[in-house]
Amino acid sequence: MRMTDYKEEQKNEIEALEAIYPEELTIESTDPYVFSLAVASQDISDTDEAFACACRVQFTYVENYPDEPPLMEITDPENLDDADVESLTQYLNEQAQENIGMVMVFTLVSALQERLTTSVEDAQRKVIEDKERQERELEELERKRFEGTRVTVESFLSWKQKFDAEMAELKKSKTDVEVTSKKLTGYELFMRDSSMNDSDVQFLQSADADTVEVDESLFQDMDDLDLDEDVG
Known part of the structure; x- marks a missing residue:
């Protein structure tokens, strides 16, 4: 031993810490030593101040430090919620256990600063990823809107069949309107009714063209009619 x-x-x-952290170190007591250090995330290029986080860590040396870990408490958190403070306190205690037997405040402060910096980087990365995801979703919506419904052979033939049926119905309706809205002459009716085109032919075909019979009785009383030779 x-x-x-x-x-x-x-x-x-303590003397070494005063040299390393002349502005960050505040000594509150010397028996036992009680002091605090300001710790902040490292500067990151293009870091938004809204992401930066910081705190103070109060250290209290126990009698057998460094063979026993110091007492530690995180105070004055900035951009850190209660869960963050609890997680960081646990992290410091774990690091202290790994460094038993050696003076460790510098090591603990460095580890905490690195942890804060990583948290900032993670927060920034999440914002960037969320923004990129939203941009991709908007681009996908725009692409789908621009492309519309893809046309396949089946969908085109189905559309054409429906279109042809609608055009035929439209043409028929237009013809019906023209017929009802216009008084047709006998000739026009004759020309429109195809059945009348064949009426004379059908009549002639129904009788023998060589044996046309005439009822002579229709002409027997012609002499009895008093007809004016001069009409009008």
Whole structure:
């Protein structure tokens, strides 16, 4: 078992921390040592300030530090909710356990800063991915609207059949309207009624053309008629 002067190790670490973090370090007590450090996510190119996050970590040396982990508390969180604070506190405790026996504040602060930076990068990435996804969805909607319904051979033939039927019905309706809206002459009726075209032929075919019979009685009383030779 090694003989350790815990007070001396703690004092030496505080002096090193003052040199490394001249503006971020605030010493609140020396017996025991209680101090806090401001920790923020690292600068990222094109980082929106809305994503940046920061906090302070208060450290309290226990008597046997660094053979025992310090007490730690996250305060003054910026862009961090309660769940974030709880998760980061647990992360610090896990890192402290891994560094038992060594002065560890610098290591813990560096690990926390890296964790905050990763959180910022994840938040930025999510925003970018959401934006790209929305743009892709809009482009897909525009493409579908531009293309409309794809025409296949089957769909075209079905459309053409329906179109031809509608045109035939339209033509028939137009003819009916013309017939009812216009008074036709006998000749026009004759020409429109195809059955009349064959009426004379049918009549002649119904009788023998060589034996046409005439009823002579129709002409027997012709002499009795008083006809004016001069008409009009």
